[in-house]
Amino acid sequence: MKKAWVICRKxxxxxxxxxxxxxxxxxxxxxxxxxxxxxxxxxxxxxxxGQGEINIPPFVTQMIPDYCKTDRxxxxxxxxxxxxxxxxxxxxxxxxxxxxADSFSGEKERKTIxxxxxxxTSDIELFFGKVLTAFVPxxxxxxxxxxxxxxxxxxxxxxxxxxxxxPNLTYLVMMTATTPLATILSIGVMVLVSARVASVRDxxxxxxxxxxxxxxxxxxxxxxxxxxxxxxxLAATGLLALVDVILIHAGSSRFGRxxxxxKI
Amino acid sequence: MLPEVHGxxxxxxxxxxxxxxxxxxxxxxxxxxxxxxxxxxxxxLWERRSDKVGTYSKGMKQKLAIARALIHDPPVLxxxxxxxxxxxxxxxxxxxxxxxxxKRRDRTIFLCTHNLAEAEMLCDRIAIIxxxxxxxxGETEHLRNHLWHLKTFELTLTKVSxxxxxxxxxxxxxxxxxxxxxxxxxxxxxxxxxxPIIAKKVIDAGGHIVSxxxxxxxxxxxxxxxxGEES
Numbered sequence: 001m002k003k004a005w006v007i008c009r010k011x012x013x014x015x016x017x018x019x020x021x022x023x024x025x026x027x028x029x030x031x032x033x034x035x036x037x038x039x040x041x042x043x044x045x046x047x048x049x050g051q052g053e054i055n056i057p058p059f060v061t062q063m064i065p066d067y068c069k070t071d072r073x074x075x076x077x078x079x080x081x082x083x084x085x086x087x088x089x090x091x092x093x094x095x096x097x098x099x100x101a102d103s104f105s106g107e108k109e110r111k112t113i114x115x116x117x118x119x120x121t122s123d124i125e126l127f128f129g130k131v132l133t134a135f136v137p138x139x140x141x142x143x144x145x146x147x148x149x150x151x152x153x154x155x156x157x158x159x160x161x162x163x164x165x166x167p168n169l170t171y172l173v174m175m176t177a178t179t180p181l182a183t184i185l186s187i188g189v190m191v192l193v194s195a196r197v198a199s200v201r202d203x204x205x206x207x208x209x210x211x212x213x214x215x216x217x218x219x220x221x222x223x224x225x226x227x228x229x230x231x232x233x234l235a236a237t238g239l240l241a242l243v244d245v246i247l248i249h250a251g252s253s254r255f256g257r258x259x260x261x262x263k264i
Numbered sequence: 265m266l267p268e269v270h271g272x273x274x275x276x277x278x279x280x281x282x283x284x285x286x287x288x289x290x291x292x293x294x295x296x297x298x299x300x301x302x303x304x305x306x307x308x309l310w311e312r313r314s315d316k317v318g319t320y321s322k323g324m325k326q327k328l329a330i331a332r333a334l335i336h337d338p339p340v341l342x343x344x345x346x347x348x349x350x351x352x353x354x355x356x357x358x359x360x361x362x363x364x365x366x367k368r369r370d371r372t373i374f375l376c377t378h379n380l381a382e383a384e385m386l387c388d389r390i391a392i393i394x395x396x397x398x399x400x401x402g403e404t405e406h407l408r409n410h411l412w413h414l415k416t417f418e419l420t421l422t423k424v425s426x427x428x429x430x431x432x433x434x435x436x437x438x439x440x441x442x443x444x445x446x447x448x449x450x451x452x453x454x455x456x457x458x459x460p461i462i463a464k465k466v467i468d469a470g471g472h473i474v475s476x477x478x479x480x481x482x483x484x485x486x487x488x489x490x491x492g493e494e495s
Contacts, residue, residue, distance in 0.1 A: 017276075118267075
């Protein structure tokens with residue numbers, strides 16, 4: 001696997017030299033880490049500055065824990081866990097899509113694939129090299145986004161609760177376990193697609209489909225159709241781990257340079 | 265292997281490109297620096313080693329591609345259209361480099377090209393491939409002799425007269441005689457035996473010989489004949 005690291009290191013160097021790819025990595029940090037948290041946390045402060053009643057529907061209130069005594073506390077809790085939390089889950093799926101889509105189809109477009117495939121690097125090393133290339137920067141982006149968003153949410157919450165409220169155990173598990181596994185799933189699918197199509201554009205279009213489950217989750221949470229708890233997250237994490245193992249096993253065994261060459 | 269398109273990472277420098285491939289080819293870490301330096305110096309790229317490859321000319325990129333193909337010191341090299349899309353000066357430099365690799369450094373080189381003049385210039389043995397099958401294989405001279413039993417010569421004189429033509433015909437050795445200005449073009453089957461006799465006949469008929477040289481069939485003619493026969 002030494003050559004997988006060689007590939008990963010070289011790709012990272014190229015990513016940081018391309019202002020377009022680098023800015024695409026900064027985008028989630030700016031949007032999901034700064035812009036949306038600031039907007040959402042400022043909302044309750046400026047929209048409801050007084051002590052007046054806020055109409056939170058009873059079915060939503062039922063899902064908010066008892067320690068949220070006032071409407072402002074309930075609103076901030078709603079913003080943190082029903083809006084911001086699921087939104088943050090889009091980051092690990094979205095971030096690696098472009099890098100992973102570019103993995104092989106980008107090499108095909110730039111005509112660099114032939115010399116690479118001529119090297120004695122095994123198919124598995126090539127596959128893992130490309131997966132790592134998308135995984136490492138995605139994780140950096142994810143944790144940076146989560147950290148900034150968490151800080152900003154708590155900054156707002158601290159004024160109302162007198163303590164930090166985000167993340168709870170559910171989101172902590174989600175960020176540390178579910179997120180990396182979801183990222184691997186996203187990357188694995190994209191790398192396999194990228195090896196089979198001729199252009200980055202074709203590969204990226206498939207990437208859009210991967211975000212759909214997270215959007216469903218977001219919509220479900222926003223409309224309080226359900227509220228994810230730690231058991232649901234643990235079950236989803238276990239399922240993701242299983243899918244990842246199957247994907248990586250199937251991907252690395254079916255991944256072959258002949259198939260890539262056929263699509264040049 | 266040198267593919268038809270150089271395939272360099274253009275945002276990286278020549279040195280970084282070679283180091284990357286050296287690692288992928290499993291060159292020991294302690295040897296990478298030395299090899300990269302040697303190759304870049306040999307290809308005349310050392311001064312521009314830290315520049316991004318995207319800023320190189322086509323000739324420089326092709327030289328770098330050859331350096332990359334040599335980074336793991338392979339005994340056999342596959343070069344696909346190594347001079348395509350290059351200007352004549354760059355083409356000559358690349359051809360000289362290929363000859364140095366082959367003759368002085370004892371590398372076996374497989375050259376894949378549609379440029380038959382270049383193949384004739386560089387290659388010891390030629391294989392002609394038609395529809396994925398090798399239809400002819402051997403040294404150019406061997407292919408030539410195999411296809412044409414007669415050899416054609418051009419005899420240049422100070423002046424061609426009808427007496428000289430009759431003298432050549434009287435030898436009974438030439439299969440075909442043609443006059444072009446002050447030259448007589450003729451074909452014989454055994455030049456070592458026939459040409460001295462023909463030359464003597466010409467001199468005896470009062471002719472003054474300026475030169476006698478073989479008109480060799482080009483590889484292009486060989487190729488066209490073989491492909492024509494195949495189809």
